[in-house]
Amino acid sequence: MLDDYLLDQPIAVKILKNSIKKNKLVHAYLFETNGYDKIESFILAFIKSLLCPSNFFEFSDCSNCSICQMITDKCYPEIKFINPEGMWIKKEQLDNLQQEFSKKAIIGNKKIYIINEAEKMNISAANSILKFLEEPSPDIIAILVTNNIYQLLDTIISRCQIISFRKKSNNCNSELEFISNYSFYDSLKKETFLSDSDNIDLINNVKKFVDYYENNHFDTLLYTQKLWFNYFPDKEKNILAYDIMILYYRDVLNIKLGHDVLVFKNNAQELLKIANKNTNYDIVRKISKILNCKQKMKNNINLNLLMDNLILDLEGR
Numbered sequence: 658m659l660d661d662y663l664l665d666q667p668i669a670v671k672i673l674k675n676s677i678k679k680n681k682l683v684h685a686y687l688f689e690t691n692g693y694d695k696i697e698s699f700i701l702a703f704i705k706s707l708l709c710p711s712n713f714f715e716f717s718d719c720s721n722c723s724i725c726q727m728i729t730d731k732c733y734p735e736i737k738f739i740n741p742e743g744m745w746i747k748k749e750q751l752d753n754l755q756q757e758f759s760k761k762a763i764i765g766n767k768k769i770y771i772i773n774e775a776e777k778m779n780i781s782a783a784n785s786i787l788k789f790l791e792e793p794s795p796d797i798i799a800i801l802v803t804n805n806i807y808q809l810l811d812t813i814i815s816r817c818q819i820i821s822f823r824k825k826s827n828n829c830n831s832e833l834e835f836i837s838n839y840s841f842y843d844s845l846k847k848e849t850f851l852s853d854s855d856n857i858d859l860i861n862n863v864k865k866f867v868d869y870y871e872n873n874h875f876d877t878l879l880y881t882q883k884l885w886f887n888y889f890p891d892k893e894k895n896i897l898a899y900d901i902m903i904l905y906y907r908d909v910l911n912i913k914l915g916h917d918v919l920v921f922k923n924n925a926q927e928l929l930k931i932a933n934k935n936t937n938y939d940i941v942r943k944i945s946k947i948l949n950c951k952q953k954m955k956n957n958i959n960l961n962l963l964m965d966n967l968i969l970d971l972e973g974r
């Protein structure tokens with residue numbers, strides 16, 4: 658039931674529950690997912706709240722209800738899912754939908770259609786659905802789902818009630834997980850990395866190093882002598898640190914290119930500062946220098962020397 662999502666999405670659940678309770682459902686919802694990873698099951702729970710005769714709305718256990726089972730199995734005849742075919746959602750897909758929905762419902766009195774990745778409607782598809790939205794039928798409910806509301810036509814947005822899902826909280830765990838997936842193939846090594854809470858400090862020290870370098874450039878040579886090898890005494894830790902540096906600069910590049918920050922979501926401010934100080938080319942060059950140094954580590958090179966080299970390389974000398 659919808660309450661299962663109350664912790665994740667308190668506002669969305671509250672709005673939808675209220676509109677069901679007060680019988681104030683609108684004919685079109687726009688779910689702005691913000692990357693919410695349980696959106697699919699959330700939508701099914703919402704639909705069950707609308708259609709279940711055994712009151713799925715109030716009780717989560719509805720094992721006797723064939724309607725809920727059909728919804729779970731995605732074979733309920735009055736629910737239609739539209740997904741992109743290739744790059745786009747095409748006009749024909751929406752024309753077919755409208756034709757099907759013009760017939761009388763076989764079960765129940767509501768028909769629901771869900772357009773996933775709604776931003777992928779091409780212009781003619783968008784215009785087709787727009788007409789459908791402009792002439793709402795009381796028994797039809799539309800759910801448009803998008804992670805990128807800015808790519809939808811304003812005319813579509815204005816005809817929907819927007820339900821904005823909360824962004825996933827960006828804790829250190831997701832950083833750790835991302836880094837472990839990037840750095841280790843071996844699942845045992847991944848586990849060891851994830852279970853060692855010291856690694857959070859290690860990641861923070863790499864971030865501090867990059868931030869320091871971006872402010873102090875050559876002076877960083879002094880910093881590394883003092884601090885770096887306290888934190889990263891051996892080859893293994895150095896390789897890991899280089900990986901983290903690469904990911905950090907990649908996030909700087911993400912900002913420069915207008916993409917979402919992928920790993921270090923809690924460091925948007927620092928990343929932005931670095932982005933403002935560098936051109937795209939600077940960032941790409943720095944990533945490639947770090948990769949080079951990481952490669953050299955395989956040939957038992959002196960780590961001190963390598964670190965000095967890295968700083969000189971980053972400076973472009």
Ligand SMILES: [Zn+2]
Nearest residue numbers: 709719722725
């Ligand atoms: Zn049910």
